[in-house]
Amino acid sequence: MPIHNSDIAEQFDEVADLLEIEGANAFRIRAYRNAARTLRDLAHSVAGMVRDDADLTELPGIGKDLAGKIETIVETGKFPQLEDLKKDVPEGLVDVLGIAGLGPKRVQKIHEELGVTDLEGLTKAAKEGRVRKLSGFGKKTEDNILHELETRGSGETRTQRREAEGRAxxxxxxxxxxKGVDKVVVAGSYRRRKETVGDLDILVTCTSDSPVVKRFVDYEDVRDVISKGETRSTVILKNGLQVDLRVVESASYGAALHYFTGSKAHNIHVRRMGQDQGLKINEYGVFRGDKRIAGKTEEEVYAQVGLPYIEPELREDRGEIEAARTGKLPELIELDDIRGNLHSHTKASDGANTLREMAAAAKERGWAYIAITDHSKAVRVANGLDEDRLAKQIDEIDAVNDELEGITLLKSIEVDILEDGGLDLPDSILKRLDLRICAVHSHFRLSRDKQTERVMQAMDNPCFTIMAHPTGRLIGTREAYAIDMERIIEHARQTGCILELNAQPERLDLNDAHCKMARDAGVKLSIGTDAHTTGQLDFMRYGIDQARRGWVTADDVVNTRSLKDLRKLVAR
Structure with a gap:
């Protein structure tokens, strides 16, 4: 079976989880987490590097010991250390560790004193009121655990886009x-650039004698073959992702691509427009009676109902057809529109690279500026900066800027919004910065009103520039905290604050609906990578995808501006 970078990264993260539960050395745990991050960010296959006898220790955060473990996994498919840890620590405790508010020490206490080994046992203990009796817990913690358990895992299983890309x-x-294959394209929600996908729909055009179906079911990453036919086959990949292959004729390619891209609601709307004109539209083409009059391209399909081409990201039946009909479709933002990044971390807090390395990486991407936004002191686990350390970093950035050409480091910080709506550092130091991004990293369980008021109070501070990852969600693992985004967006409009679309694949926060809501209200957005390594600057493309789904144009985004114009926009 092939070994993907994400496969090894998942195993390293699992080792780190189990070591945390055991109470192992924090530096050892961090080494595995950093290595996992490096592997996920790697643009090429680490298995290929092993086969080519490349030096893995040249990768960031990969020392000789970890390089040896990677080679073992690639060559044998096994990870002996992980297997040994699983014998010592019940595997179900890793799921327990994933419950918000339960760190390794608390998980260890629940395990040792209540005999909990998995989520089922935790649910039983919490419902029986036994968790609250443990020292350091209490009723509130128990209620929070029950809430997390009740909302965890609801709905269908979906795969994050980044993981889906790694397979697709x-x-x-x-x-x-x-042999004989002409076109291959992934349709469905994947093509619409949704943040998660349920499965993959692949369309192929080919000659009649092409062995593409056999090649598909024989693919080395296939775990199970569900069906195999001349024009449609279905497999399950090793990671559990279902893939459907459809072979379509060239004359129907555009119609099939439109049909299988969806969304269902969009397609129904288009189909009804066709019916009003005496047409039948399906995956085989556009028909008047029995005669196919269009279908080779998507443009042909739309033209038959009097519409211009509609970008896949907009096809959700949320007004795009009406906009197309009246010539009001937005000119969606492109990756090339971005001039810089306003959310990135360095070694000063929890990043992996230096100021100069981040600057060089930004310049390589053709950007004119990059803001350095290390964490503030409230985030102790990330080695957040206090006033003195931030002042020192300001001087360092000034010194580095004196040496740089073609790129500018902007002085900034990711400053915490405290429970009372204050900011984690005094205004006197914050005013020395070019801009500030402000974030909620604690007290997620406040009521909707209190959380909203907390953020609005912070936004009233003239030092507040950008609100980072505004709802705090982590896709598939942590719900958004309760907050009234309509009020936040309106308050941002009134105060001149900017909202971030955080491009980290597990965040993509704002979601597409909130992006459109902000755009419609005239609130400016910043698309920030939240990069903790130089490689993560490439996350910008995920933010662009999300922005496009939210009808966002280049004019709606502050970091499409020149440095001179950006400085004007971020001045409150």
């Missing part, structure tokens, strides 16, 4: 190399 792109390349 190699498969597309593999199929494209098959």
């Amino acid at each position: 792109e190699p498969l597309v390349d593999y199929l494209a190399g098959t």
